[in-house]
Amino acid sequence: MSFLNINNVTKSYGSIEVLHQINVSVEEGEFLVLVGPSGCGKSTLLYMIAGLEDITSGDISINNRIVNGVHPSNRNIAMVFQSYALYPNMTVGQNITFGLEMHGVPAPEREKAMNDVAKLLQIEQLLGRKPWQLSGGQRQRVAMGRALVRNPDVFLFDEPLSNLDAKLRVNMRTEIKKLHEKLKKTIVYVTHDQIEAMTLSTRIAVMYQGYVQQLGTPKEIYDTPANLFVATFMGSPAMNILPAKVVVQDNRPHASVATSEGNTVLLPFSQANLAAWQGKDILLGIRPEAITDLDGADRKSSNIVNLQNRVDVTEPSGSDTFVTMTLADRDTIARMRADVSVAAGDVFDFAVNMDKAVVFDPETEERITEG
Amino acid sequence: MSSAQTQSVRTGRVTRSFIYLFLLVSALFYLLPFFIMLLNSVKPLGEITGGNMMAMPEVFTLEAWKAAWSTAQVGVEPTGLRPYFWNSIKMVVPAVFISTILGALNGYVLTKWRFKYDTILFGLMLFSCFIPFQIVLIPMARILGIVGLSGSTYGLILVHVVYGVGFSTLYFRNYYAAFPTELVRAAQIDGAGFFQIFYRILLPSSGPIIVVCVIWQFTNIWNDFLFGASFASGSGAPMTVALNNLVQSSTGVKEYNVHFAGAILAALPTLLVYIVAGRYFVRGLMAGSVKG
Numbered sequence: 001m002s003f004l005n006i007n008n009v010t011k012s013y014g015s016i017e018v019l020h021q022i023n024v025s026v027e028e029g030e031f032l033v034l035v036g037p038s039g040c041g042k043s044t045l046l047y048m049i050a051g052l053e054d055i056t057s058g059d060i061s062i063n064n065r066i067v068n069g070v071h072p073s074n075r076n077i078a079m080v081f082q083s084y085a086l087y088p089n090m091t092v093g094q095n096i097t098f099g100l101e102m103h104g105v106p107a108p109e110r111e112k113a114m115n116d117v118a119k120l121l122q123i124e125q126l127l128g129r130k131p132w133q134l135s136g137g138q139r140q141r142v143a144m145g146r147a148l149v150r151n152p153d154v155f156l157f158d159e160p161l162s163n164l165d166a167k168l169r170v171n172m173r174t175e176i177k178k179l180h181e182k183l184k185k186t187i188v189y190v191t192h193d194q195i196e197a198m199t200l201s202t203r204i205a206v207m208y209q210g211y212v213q214q215l216g217t218p219k220e221i222y223d224t225p226a227n228l229f230v231a232t233f234m235g236s237p238a239m240n241i242l243p244a245k246v247v248v249q250d251n252r253p254h255a256s257v258a259t260s261e262g263n264t265v266l267l268p269f270s271q272a273n274l275a276a277w278q279g280k281d282i283l284l285g286i287r288p289e290a291i292t293d294l295d296g297a298d299r300k301s302s303n304i305v306n307l308q309n310r311v312d313v314t315e316p317s318g319s320d321t322f323v324t325m326t327l328a329d330r331d332t333i334a335r336m337r338a339d340v341s342v343a344a345g346d347v348f349d350f351a352v353n354m355d356k357a358v359v360f361d362p363e364t365e366e367r368i369t370e371g
Numbered sequence: 372m373s374s375a376q377t378q379s380v381r382t383g384r385v386t387r388s389f390i391y392l393f394l395l396v397s398a399l400f401y402l403l404p405f406f407i408m409l410l411n412s413v414k415p416l417g418e419i420t421g422g423n424m425m426a427m428p429e430v431f432t433l434e435a436w437k438a439a440w441s442t443a444q445v446g447v448e449p450t451g452l453r454p455y456f457w458n459s460i461k462m463v464v465p466a467v468f469i470s471t472i473l474g475a476l477n478g479y480v481l482t483k484w485r486f487k488y489d490t491i492l493f494g495l496m497l498f499s500c501f502i503p504f505q506i507v508l509i510p511m512a513r514i515l516g517i518v519g520l521s522g523s524t525y526g527l528i529l530v531h532v533v534y535g536v537g538f539s540t541l542y543f544r545n546y547y548a549a550f551p552t553e554l555v556r557a558a559q560i561d562g563a564g565f566f567q568i569f570y571r572i573l574l575p576s577s578g579p580i581i582v583v584c585v586i587w588q589f590t591n592i593w594n595d596f597l598f599g600a601s602f603a604s605g606s607g608a609p610m611t612v613a614l615n616n617l618v619q620s621s622t623g624v625k626e627y628n629v630h631f632a633g634a635i636l637a638a639l640p641t642l643l644v645y646i647v648a649g650r651y652f653v654r655g656l657m658a659g660s661v662k663g
Contacts, residue, residue, distance in 0.1 A: 050556075051560075052560075072559050073563075085553040
């Protein structure tokens, strides 16, 4: 049995079921990110782990102990809230030690624990201040300090970075990751930001409409999304989804796609089993970085296809240039080197890395797996 | 939350003059009667009966104040208002304290420990703010008789607490509705219990609303005449009832200067509470707990 086990858990409000049969297990020291759009149930699931929401059915165990019905303070968890939830009437030091005080830890021990955590987070000079005297990043640190001082089995983070400005968010993200690598604690982290999910986690659970759509490592989620939702939710810009037909030519399955010039191109699949789909409609998923100019194509790929198409818009972002074209009647985005010479209206030679292409069944929206 | 207090509407010079003129006239309108009371309370009686009410005093004397406080005829006893002043204090302080604490607890439960039909319960509590006092006089007298509190200060305290709890609940419920629930959740995870969360987290952040509630309750209970006249008798009567008895005493001449002094004495505590507590009537104590 794993360290944190969520076993067949459901949640209903009245007759409305908002979480359906959730099964997730987290090993000790793992960094699990629950990611999904708002309303997908990720925060509810976190609150159920914390004990702030009741479990309708199923059970949750932490460190080999079933915690259904156990009071939040007795689950040996700590939580960092989106708003930080620092007690406004207490100093930073009192905020950090409040939980220990409530658990009856004697004052000298509290003092020592507070100083250790303050040193770790470099907030020693803030201990005497009130929360309103702190900047956003400092409040964030104090909130983490309050969680760390308890030395819990599991840390729960509820969108902790969403109140910070963009630059600070990137810094704090790195710090959280550093902290995890240093302390090797089990973390469950909720976010709607797929970049946070990718960068921080050791595993991701993508949630949508009360279901876990896919549970896997960041690489699995990104390269082999289980379904159309996961494919389009993870990654920015989103994966291009093109309606196509499977055509078998020279004993190899190809995707037949209409270009902007009225031609049809055949893109050979790397997955041989798609021959079974001959003549059927599929959805072809290609990430923007798998469509480049010829020089920028991945040299390690065994399946680069050349494609001539007209450029609609170019968007230089500094580090990359995003090129929009029309393929299969859909806006299709390619991600190219910053200094590529391309202009709107040109007919341009695109290189498509078909090794990276994924295929979805348009009926079920599930990915068609190899073999 | 913090930006609201620094914003104000910019107005033109003409508009501004009109606003000040209006405020000045309003202030005069309210201050003039008070000024006349003050003026006449420091005159000997002869100057009032024989002259102009508006005239400045020719002889300045505090005799009327002394009389009103300690020697004037109230009802049948020449005690002045002093014993009744203490009656009022003994009634107001516990009544304000209890109704404020109960209101705070109610507000805490109604916003942070929601239960089924809590809004209906709150609606019912609000009724007490709108039921006219006169309607409950007879049932209240009956109940006070049954519990053995009729004619006592404790009975008056009970009546004022019952009536006050509706308003204090309204104040605290609305204040705590804006209080971040995440703070309560964080305290739960930290291991704080129901009452610990209340007095360690919520109450210390409730300064402004406690002040509002205390000013409101104090003013209402101190100024109440109807309950005092109905449920307290003789030497147990509060200040307002005693003032009435002082003015209504039919023996001898009407001592207007004593009446004026007595009326000011009766009004002083509410004025004092407003001046003292009003200084703490500051907003923005919540700033910093949550990004707003």
